Amino acid sequence: MFLRQREPLSFERSVPGKRGMDLPKPDVPAARDTRPAHLKRSGFAALPELSEVEVIRHFTRLSKWNYGVDDGIYPLGSCTMKHNPRLNEKVAGLPGFTDSHPMAPDALVQGNLELVYTLQEWLKEITGLPGVTLQPSAGAAGELTGVMLIRAYHVSRGAKRRVILIPDSGHGTNPATAAMAGYEVVELPSLPDGTIAFDDVTDPASGKTRKGLRTLVAELGPEIAGAMITNPNTVGVFEYRFKEVSDLLHSVDALVYMDGANMNALVGVARPGDFGVDVMHLNLHKTFSTPHGGGGPGAGPVCCAERLMPFLPVPVVVRDTVKVGEGEVPRHTYRWDWDRPQSIGKVHTFYGNFGILVRAMTYCLSHGSDGLKAATLRAIVNANYIRVRLKGAYSLHIDSPSLHEVVFSDTLQAKHDVHTLDIAKRLIDHGYHPPTIYFPLIVPGALMIEPTESEGKDELDAFCDTMLQIAKEAEESPDLLHQAPVLAPLRRLDETTAARKPVLRWTKA
Amino acid sequence: MRYLPSSPVEDQALLDAIGVPAAESLLAGIPEALRLGRELDLPLGGSEQEVAWQMMGLANRNMRFCAQFLGAGAYDHFVPSAIDALISRQEWFTAYTPYQPEISQGTLQHIFEYQTLICDLTGLEVTNASLYDGGTACVEAALMAVRVAKKRSTVLVSRGLHPMYREVLKTNFAPHDDLHLVEVGLKDGVTDLADLAAKLNGDVAAVLVGYPNFLGAVEDLTALAGPIHAAGALLVSVTQEAFAFGWFEAPGKAGADMACGEAMSLGNKPNFGGPFLGFLAVKDAHKREIPGRVVGQTKDLEGRTGYVLTLTAREQHIRRDKATSNICSNQGLVALRANIFMHLAGPAGLTGLAELNAAKAQHLRERLLELPDLEPAFDQPFFNEFVLRYQGDYAALEAACLKESLLPGLDLGRFYPEYQGCILWCATELHTRQMIESLVEILARVPVLAEEV
Numbered sequence: 001m002f003l004r005q006r007e008p009l010s011f012e013r014s015v016p017g018k019r020g021m022d023l024p025k026p027d028v029p030a031a032r033d034t035r036p037a038h039l040k041r042s043g044f045a046a047l048p049e050l051s052e053v054e055v056i057r058h059f060t061r062l063s064k065w066n067y068g069v070d071d072g073i074y075p076l077g078s079c080t081m082k083h084n085p086r087l088n089e090k091v092a093g094l095p096g097f098t099d100s101h102p103m104a105p106d107a108l109v110q111g112n113l114e115l116v117y118t119l120q121e122w123l124k125e126i127t128g129l130p131g132v133t134l135q136p137s138a139g140a141a142g143e144l145t146g147v148m149l150i151r152a153y154h155v156s157r158g159a160k161r162r163v164i165l166i167p168d169s170g171h172g173t174n175p176a177t178a179a180m181a182g183y184e185v186v187e188l189p190s191l192p193d194g195t196i197a198f199d200d201v202t203d204p205a206s207g208k209t210r211k212g213l214r215t216l217v218a219e220l221g222p223e224i225a226g227a228m229i230t231n232p233n234t235v236g237v238f239e240y241r242f243k244e245v246s247d248l249l250h251s252v253d254a255l256v257y258m259d260g261a262n263m264n265a266l267v268g269v270a271r272p273g274d275f276g277v278d279v280m281h282l283n284l285h286k287t288f289s290t291p292h293g294g295g296g297p298g299a300g301p302v303c304c305a306e307r308l309m310p311f312l313p314v315p316v317v318v319r320d321t322v323k324v325g326e327g328e329v330p331r332h333t334y335r336w337d338w339d340r341p342q343s344i345g346k347v348h349t350f351y352g353n354f355g356i357l358v359r360a361m362t363y364c365l366s367h368g369s370d371g372l373k374a375a376t377l378r379a380i381v382n383a384n385y386i387r388v389r390l391k392g393a394y395s396l397h398i399d400s401p402s403l404h405e406v407v408f409s410d411t412l413q414a415k416h417d418v419h420t421l422d423i424a425k426r427l428i429d430h431g432y433h434p435p436t437i438y439f440p441l442i443v444p445g446a447l448m449i450e451p452t453e454s455e456g457k458d459e460l461d462a463f464c465d466t467m468l469q470i471a472k473e474a475e476e477s478p479d480l481l482h483q484a485p486v487l488a489p490l491r492r493l494d495e496t497t498a499a500r501k502p503v504l505r506w507t508k509a
Numbered sequence: 510m511r512y513l514p515s516s517p518v519e520d521q522a523l524l525d526a527i528g529v530p531a532a533e534s535l536l537a538g539i540p541e542a543l544r545l546g547r548e549l550d551l552p553l554g555g556s557e558q559e560v561a562w563q564m565m566g567l568a569n570r571n572m573r574f575c576a577q578f579l580g581a582g583a584y585d586h587f588v589p590s591a592i593d594a595l596i597s598r599q600e601w602f603t604a605y606t607p608y609q610p611e612i613s614q615g616t617l618q619h620i621f622e623y624q625t626l627i628c629d630l631t632g633l634e635v636t637n638a639s640l641y642d643g644g645t646a647c648v649e650a651a652l653m654a655v656r657v658a659k660k661r662s663t664v665l666v667s668r669g670l671h672p673m674y675r676e677v678l679k680t681n682f683a684p685h686d687d688l689h690l691v692e693v694g695l696k697d698g699v700t701d702l703a704d705l706a707a708k709l710n711g712d713v714a715a716v717l718v719g720y721p722n723f724l725g726a727v728e729d730l731t732a733l734a735g736p737i738h739a740a741g742a743l744l745v746s747v748t749q750e751a752f753a754f755g756w757f758e759a760p761g762k763a764g765a766d767m768a769c770g771e772a773m774s775l776g777n778k779p780n781f782g783g784p785f786l787g788f789l790a791v792k793d794a795h796k797r798e799i800p801g802r803v804v805g806q807t808k809d810l811e812g813r814t815g816y817v818l819t820l821t822a823r824e825q826h827i828r829r830d831k832a833t834s835n836i837c838s839n840q841g842l843v844a845l846r847a848n849i850f851m852h853l854a855g856p857a858g859l860t861g862l863a864e865l866n867a868a869k870a871q872h873l874r875e876r877l878l879e880l881p882d883l884e885p886a887f888d889q890p891f892f893n894e895f896v897l898r899y900q901g902d903y904a905a906l907e908a909a910c911l912k913e914s915l916l917p918g919l920d921l922g923r924f925y926p927e928y929q930g931c932i933l934w935c936a937t938e939l940h941t942r943q944m945i946e947s948l949v950e951i952l953a954r955v956p957v958l959a960e961e962v
Contacts, residue, residue, distance in 0.1 A: 096568025102782030111570030293842030350782025368554030456514030
């Protein structure tokens with residue numbers, strides 16, 4: 001990393017006449033120009049002219065300013081930055097997959113359809129829910145699909161209802177999704193351990209009272225379409241009264257959506273379908289190791305209970321069994337079923353981020369039932385090891401075993417005027433990517449650490465030693481933290497000016 | 510399990526430090542009754558070799574073709590080798606969203622360059638770090654237009670828009686009882702101006718038209734912009750084949766207020782429909798309503814130029830239910846492929862590729878029209894796709910082509926009953942004269958070939 005201080009914008013390097021691509025020689029007559037004069041391309045203002053070697057060096061140098069999972073622990077809480085196996089990448093690049101056309105007849109893409117079917121079967125067993133769609137492109141897209149299923153369910157029973165309940169500890173996409181699906185959001189207060197408050201909660205400072213789940217269900221009852229609940233929650237704690245929560249919501253025919261961002265804590269250990277979840281999404285780019293790609297592409301499959309299955313997006317993959325002679329192994333064929341009258345419709349142009357599904361399938365086959373459970377347990381052990389090692393040096397939000405992640409706050413460091421942001425930036429100087437910071441919102445100055453199962457004891461120790469050293473630095477030389485980072489290619493960046501006077505593209509001087 | 514850094518000695522050391530006898534002890538927070546009291550009913554894990562063979566088996570169960578004459582929103586183009594080589598660097602493909610700018614300048618500067626080039630292609634001023642795909646980009650464009658237009662609640666959608674984009678729009682508009690999607694019909698393969706005029710009124714926020722449309726025909730954005738702007742609505746161009754930007758004028762310069770669509774063609778393979786690359790470009794005046802991640806240029810403490818995620822006040826982690834969208838990611842790596850592709854192609858490459866695509870498609874059309882049972886469905890300027898009416902039986906044609914490992918064009922009647930018996934053909938730089946001749950030769954013998962199947 002960090003080999004150079006500066007790689008200019010490619011546009012500043014452009015030299016007229018250079019080419020990075022040679023075209024095949026034309027073997028048909030040149031195109032006749034049938035375009036109306038005003039619709040002819042008039043030229044380009046920014047496209048650079050560079051040779052192949054210059055393009056390769058540009059993007060290689062830029063890459064060295066990034067931190068990746070292979071550089072070391074990437075402890076972003078709720079992001080599950082686990083190892084990205086190379087086999088998955090290799091398989092996803094097989095021409096049999098990459099060349100296949102989404103509009104090709106079903107009979108010609110049997111391998112793809114079998115893969116979709118098989119991955120769905122795995123996800124059904126893992127979640128304990130009988131319906132699956134792999135179409136949503138990301139977690140947020142999965143949430144939207146899931147809430148639209150909830151809406152379709154209520155519409156089929158007479159009214160779409162008005163409200164979605166969301167705990168204040170939830171991810172920001174939850175309320176944004178509910179709004180996109182036409183719902184009003186009512187916030188559920190949570191207790192310090194992030195679990196949902198059944199009773200009203202009074203803030204000791206302001207004296208303000210917020211209504212708990214029981215009051216909200218009693219008051220809003222038939223107006224509640226459902227609730228979106230992250231489990232384990234964003235504090236890394238299992239919603240231990242989940243069954244009671246879902247029973248209470250079901251008593252007014254409200255449905256339970258589970259945000260599966262933290263499913264890495266549950267695979268092989270507990271299944272949402274067994275504790276009352278009606279619909280949930282999984283993040284294949286978290287729990288199932290598909291690479292984050294600097295922001296995407298991901299995949300956010302949605303799993304649902306039987307009563308929501310009629311509303312799943314079209315098309316739905318179907319397996320038919322071909323009749324064979326006695327004693328022979330039955331053969332299967334696969335097809336898309338488009339004839340689903342109650343479906344919410346299409347949520348992706350084609351069938352979702354198929355290339356990501358290939359990687360997740362590969363992950364599943366590599367792990368198997370034994371490996372999936374072992375990974376979950378190891379992720380939990382790793383988080384608890386960090387909890388134990390950093391306890392005392394950093395303020396632990398709750399002092400009980402956590403699941404796959406652990407949340408600290410900057411309370412102890414704040415005494416030296418050192419805050420979460422400073423700790424995060426100092427980690428960069430020590431060669432680490434920082435954890436998730438200032439989230440969940442219910443923990444002031446939160447440092448949310450999720451090591452995943454991919455870290456060995458050595459890596460965990462090195463990270464913890466560094467965190468302990470930073471805690472010491474905060475006491476002894478806080479300015480080191482205030483100034484950090486000083487070893488990265490750039491110091492802290494001015495985000496205020498960036499937003500106030502946005503420069504969002506390069507223009508010729 | 511080869512991915513887990515686990516050994517009996519180290520595992521025990523971790524448990525001892527935590528102070529529990531076994532990893533299962535840490536599950537105490539999950540009530541016993543809610544736990545899975547058994548192992549998952551799934552096969553055991555496989556070695557790399559076993560899994561590789563199993564996955565290759567699946568890939569091999571898909572039919573391979575000598576040539577695909579099918580486009581329809583997923584285009585097969587040549588992908589330069591440099592793209593896969595660069596993408597396989599772990600710094601690119603394993604990194605997270607660039608929340609910590611000091612340690613993510615690679616991703617951030619790349620997105621800034623990508624944004625610059627999408628603006629260049631579309632002739633507009635502001636874009637984001639990308640959206641999921643063409644269909645969801647249309648949704649984001651339509652919802653954004655409603656926000657920008659204020660107090661207008663109708664979005665007109667040309668029937669020439671990709672049928673799947675229209676389906677995705679319908680799904681996403683369904684929850685909003687106060688918003689309306691209205692279809693505008695086609696005439697001679699392009700948006701019917703009379704029908705458009707009849708449906709334009711003071712409640713219309715935006716009109717979405719294909720550029721070129723699903724039938725391959727180019728819509729005259731300049732002619733459409735007149736009545737649409739007069740009605741106070743926004744013109745949104747939807748491009749499903751980004752190579753067309755090398756042939757037709759940038760939508761922003763031809764009269765569009767917003768441009769969205771699908772840019773998978775830039776450096777990606779059809780991949781059974783995903784991951785693809787949605788884009789949305791808008792005018793500067795509308796920048797604070799754009800959904801999704803946006804990267805901006807700024808300075809660090811020492812005055813050096815750097816890049817950050819910006820305009821975050823629009824986004825879900827700040828605005829929650831008041832955000833411009835729930836999207837909190839982008840198609841990162843696919844956008845990077847497109848960015849590298851555009852860098853390699855440069856202006857000469859994009860223009861040259863566009864000319865090649867137009868030439869191949871024109872040649873294919875001319876050769877097909879020499880056959881007795883194919884005739885034009887309409888006559889409009891096109892890029893690399895066009896529609897011909899077929900007098901024969903599509904199923905027989907398809908069977909004959911597949912027998913020779915050619916994937917024919919799309920049976921348009923599947924999506925447009927009024928174009929029953931028509932076929933949407935596509936040719937790109939990948940189609941040689943020889944492939945085109947093979948297709949023509951097969952089509953000339955369809956009944957004979959199909960019967961042999």
